[in-house]
Amino acid sequence: MTRRILDHPILGKIEDKNYVSFTFNHKVYKGLENESLAAALLANGIRTLRHHEESGSPRGFYCNIGHCYECRVSVDGQQGIRACLTPLKEGMIAESSGQLQTSSKEDGGLENE
Amino acid sequence: MNNTIIIGSGPAGLTAAVTCAENGVDVVVIDEYMIAGGRLLGQLYEEPNGSWWNGIKESTTLYEKAINLGVKFHFNTAVNNIEQSNGLWVVYTEKDTFYTSNLLLATGAAESPVPVPGWTLPGVMSVGAAQVMTNVQRVKPGERGVIIGVNVLSAVIAMELQLAGVEIACLTLPKRNRITMKAGDPRKVLDSLLHVSHMAPSPFVRYGSKLMKNDFMKKLGVNFYPKKGVKMWDIPIQLRKAVTKIYGEDEVEGVTLATINADGEVVSGSEEHIPVDFVCIAGGLYPLAELAAVAGCPFYLVEELGGYVPLHNERMETPLEGLYVAGNITGIEGAKVAAAQGTTAGLSMAHRSGIKGLDNTINDSIKMTEQTRNSAPIQFHPEIEVGRKKILQQWEAYQSTKRESICY
Ligand SMILES: Cc1cc2nc3c(=O)[nH]c(=O)nc-3n(C[C@H](O)[C@H](O)[C@H](O)COP(=O)(O)OP(=O)(O)OC[C@H]3O[C@@H](n4cnc5c(N)ncnc54)[C@H](O)[C@@H]3O)c2cc1C
């Protein structure tokens, strides 16, 4: 079963030809070139992007537009990269390791007051 | 050294860029997202005339226009800080540092979170995240979901999700607590819902909106509100129920839904489990104005505009020389208003760059913004015009104290 919306009643069809291979936590997956890493993982049924550094609880993307930093992963050796803003490329190596900052969601968010 | 830099390639930033370029001013646009369009990208709704507003198409058209006019874009580039130095604006990004005479902040809006027990589980996302996944990335956020928070945005996005074949079990409220106060109060929610009601095929909601213009009727409206809810676009809206918990081992597996009374309190023993594989949280929008804050721009809290907004006038100038704002950073409104403000900002920056004879055009563009506002299909706050007046009054007050202090 695909989670992709290949045909949309108003937006029409999308091309799903440009598949590339990438690695997440040492497993190989396929995704569409230039879609976001978060979308590519979700299309493969993966919601958990990392585990919280203190509690160990699983975390996924939340805002999907770069605001919340919940989707931080390491990409090609660089840490703290937001998966929702990262265009997928052939051979990309992503891992859910090495987060240092605590997330804004954990603190209750900037804007709760 | 640049003449004009624009931060944000949403409808406001793109339109400003096009306007500048059309007037012969060279422009650089910086955006942290992968493509141009900002929050316009995810938008999809039917216009009153029956045509569809397709945000991706609108974004592409604007972007291509800008490219053809020679506008330069830097995507995947987040701006971390800005500062004024020797009459220039310095823009610090993750990659390079830029210098410019004119700087436009068109950073848009962000969604307020609503903490519900279990909301850190993978599968819980903001309602805007689901919109982007579905309409822009074209991946389903899940097969079946619940939306917590009933407001203009969540009602529109519920419809969009349904259009893409994603099932929405219901739109409902968060359990009331200190933080969710307003979002958990059925009366307040009903009030805000009145503003999408003209788009709803349900006669209950449509007639209801005319009846409920005053508070007394609104209270009656909630009390008489059918226990099993009403439907909008065939999606159940439950104002007499609230989610008390999102549950699941490693991912979302469902929500606990309980009946609430007219004041938003849970009726004990009424809890039921609704199995879903994703949950959207809709806490409303607020202007994303951090960069204006670090630059030292004065701020005012204007509830009608969605929160703290940087002080600005109708020409989209801030009190800081060479710093401009446009779009949702100045208050929460739809994409068409943001674009109209972008035109004004673009003209103002061209004017400051020495292009002559723009005064009438600027005045026309200010009027155009008002007209666009008056005919907007979606309104995020019923008193938006009051909010706009408030910030202009603040501007006047600020200018007159400045004048006084110069006199002394
Ligand atoms: C999640 C969400 C969903 C929305 N859905 C709708 C809808 O369905 N209908 C509707 O009418 N309105 C909707 N809106 C309101 C929307 O804000 C306006 O319609 C319109 O898009 C605002 O335009 P803008 O140009 O001001 O900002 P935006 O369209 O938000 O564009 C701002 C741009 O700035 C970029 N940016 C922000 N900060 C930085 C930074 N520090 N560095 C680099 N780039 C940055 C962003 O990546 C973004 O591309 C939504 C808003 C949000 C937040």
Ligand code: FES
């Ligand atoms: S999901 Fe919020 S920053 Fe990526």
